[in-house]
Amino acid sequence: MNQISFKAKSISIIVIGSGLGGLSAAIRLAYAGYDVTVYEKNPTPGGKARSIEQSGFRFDAGPSLITMPFVINELFESVGENPVDWLTLNKLTNLCRYFYQDGTVLNAYSDREKFAVEIEANTTEKRDALYKYLEYCKTIYDLTADIFLFKDLYSAKTYSNFKAFKTLLKLPKIDSFRTMNNANRSFFNDERIIQLFNRYATYNGSDPYKCPATLNIISHVEYSIGGYYASGGMYSLTDALYRLALKKGVKFRFNTNVEKIITHGNNVKGIITGGSEILSDGVISNADVYSTYGKLLNDDKSSAARKYNKLEPSSSAHVFYWGVNIASHKLETHNILFSGDYKKEFEEIFDKKVYPADPTIYIYISSKFSQGDAPSGKENWFVMINAPNCASSNAKVQMSKEGIKQVILSKIKVLTGYDIRDKIETESIMRPQDIEEQTGSFGGSIYGISSNSRNAAFLRQQNMSKQYKGLYFTGGSAHPGGGIPLVILSGKIAAGKIINSM
Ligand SMILES: Cc1cc2nc3c(=O)[nH]c(=O)nc-3n(C[C@H](O)[C@H](O)[C@H](O)COP(=O)(O)OP(=O)(O)OC[C@H]3O[C@@H](n4cnc5c(N)ncnc54)[C@H](O)[C@@H]3O)c2cc1C
Incomplete structure (x- = not known):
């Protein structure tokens, strides 16, 4: 694995956002000798990969499946650490249990x-x-x-x-x-x-x-x-990267919203937060690319901003976090309850921009492997459907919260045999607009721009801005895209660009 080269001089780098992409870049730069501070508007690290606790149940808020674990291991190794000292990744033997409308149940064994x-x-x-x-x-x-x-x-x-x-x-x-x-x-x-x-x-x-x-x-x-899970749930990954960042000297400012990126001409000079200017030699935005241009740079005119604003955001999600009084022996850690008409479901999500009438349902139960995530004999159900991003105005026509819940509950009953209507002890919800509000993702898109066009890979934001000197991008809306391994790689590429240029 490549070891990071060291810098003798102190160069200050501000990272906006403590998502996994931001943490990946911050850790590598701090290890290389840069003076790194992460500004995060939320009280805890992780962005989409944060944790939710409610009435004795714990939930991973967003991601649930780890792929390409060698990307995570490489991050630890590149800063002189042994990954097993920080995190335990386990290979799933059954990747997912699939339930079909015709009654077929299929196990996707690894x-x-x-x-x-x-x-x-x-x-x-x-x-x-x-x-x-x-x-x-x-x-x-x-x-x-x-x-x-x-x-x-x-x-x-x-x-x-x-x-x-x-x-x-x-x-x-x-x-x-x-x-x-x-x-x-x-x-x-x-x-x-x-x-x-x-x-x-x-x-x-x-x-x-x-x-x-x-x-x-x-x-x-x-x-x-292979598909993997982290012992203790996905938040163990966020927590391990946060602790690693602290060990390498990264400073964190939580509950600190960055309002603007300061520019002189096309040179980036720092950020404004709480009305105060904080200067730095470079800024990495782990915030969504769309809001980096629109809100942080106030730029809707440059060619980069105009190009990005035309791109189609990826889909979003609607998630119920249910603490249930049930031991579901017929369910695995990861389960999919398929819709009857998949084509129609995607037309609804991407073309009509409405919630699917018959959604595919994903159920993730981390308490199956992490017993501490639910009280004894109970389970923590993360129940998700794909939803349209709410960026465009016609996406606001949606089913009511209660309507979606009833559709999901009936379908769970029909396809798995579990009627959990009276078994839900706690509930919280994350809608597309909540994803947007909590993590800054445009329209609640989960993975930056969609890959619905053949050239999408080439349209993503580069990790080093061509437009603004001193500005870098990490995270799901920048190259190489969304998902845990890719955002960690985006942090690697952005940090590498800084190390090569400053
Ligand atoms: C429901 C759901 C399920 C998913 N499932 C999976 C999965 O199973 N496997 C997988 O690999 N991936 C999955 N993903 C995708 C994965 O979670 C993301 O790609 C990844 O976590 C995003 O990391 P990021 O670096 O882009 O940062 P984000 O998580 O988007 O975090 C950005 C951070 O920046 C902060 N921020 C934004 N603007 C500002 C500002 N102005 N000032 C200060 N802070 C700011 C935000 O508060 C946030 O903390 C899922 C995502 C969701 C939402």
Whole structure:
């Protein structure tokens, strides 16, 4: 693993936001000798990856599944630490239990052979179809990960090695001209398996009927590299990175909203918070790119701001956090209750911008592996549906909170047999507008811009601003995109840019 090179001089860097991308950049820079201060408007670190406690139950507020664990390990190793001293990551044996409207229940085992047997026993697909498909997904990963995920997409250096040259030669193999759905239909005939693999578009807030099949890389990440959980729940990751940042000398200012980024001409000079100016040599924005331009820079005119403002935000989510008096033996840690008409669901989310009438429901129960997250004999249910981002005005036409709840409860009863209407002891809710308010994400988008267009990867904000000298970006709305491993990589690339230029 690359060790970070040290700076002798003291250069001050301000990080706006303590999301996982902001923490990743702050840790690396502090270790390299920079004077780093993180300003966070919330009282606790983590942004979307924060924790919620209510009446004896604990919930991970946002992310629940860890992929590409080597990205997390690399962060610890790059600053001279052994990851196992900080965090325990465990591989899931059953990635997810899928419930279909026709009564099929399918376990997506991480053991490929076992999963293939499960598919052959419960659907019309043969196991070879799965093997062929996962090989195809691996090819996409092998060809694209280095350029599109691990490196700065905009640096000439990224393209000057043999691997990049190979990718350029094999461009058709990255399958960017078909949609994910069309590609998946060419491998499978059974609608249940097509739906299962189409679901991976939602891992970056996109629509499988529009996004390029290149995103089938995500299936490789989950089935071949593995899905993981952190002992103690996802917040253990946030907490470990926060403690690591403190150890490396990062200073934190919580409950401190940054109002403006100070610019002289096109040079960034610091920030304004509470009406006071705080000067620094560089600023990293872990805030959403859209609000960085619009609110923090007051810029809707520069070419970068205008370009970004035209892009489609990714989808959002509506989450119920339910403390339930039930021991659900028929459910796994991760569960999906599929909708009957997946195409219609995405049309509702992305085109009509309304809540789906028949939503796919995701249930995550961390108390299955972290007993302290719920009182004995009870469980903490994180129940999520994909929802439209609320950025555009026509997205405001939504089902009432009670309406959504009733749809979800009935569907849980029909598909799993559990009637939890009288078993919910505590409840809190996170709607798209709450995600926007709590983390600053435009319209509550979970993953920055959507990848519904073929060139989305090239449209994301670069980690070093071309427009403003001294401004850098990390987090889900910047390169390489949303999701835990990618935002940690965005922090790595942004920190690397600073180390190379200051
Ligand atoms: C419901 C949900 C489920 C998800 N599930 C998964 C999953 O299973 N696996 C996965 O890998 N990813 C998942 N994700 C995505 C993942 O959580 C995010 O991509 C990642 O955590 C975002 O990190 P970030 O660095 O972009 O920062 P964010 O989490 O967006 O945090 C940004 C921080 O900046 C702060 N901030 C913003 N503006 C200001 C300002 N002006 N002044 C001060 N502070 C400011 C905010 O308060 C916030 O703390 C999920 C997200 C959600 C919401």
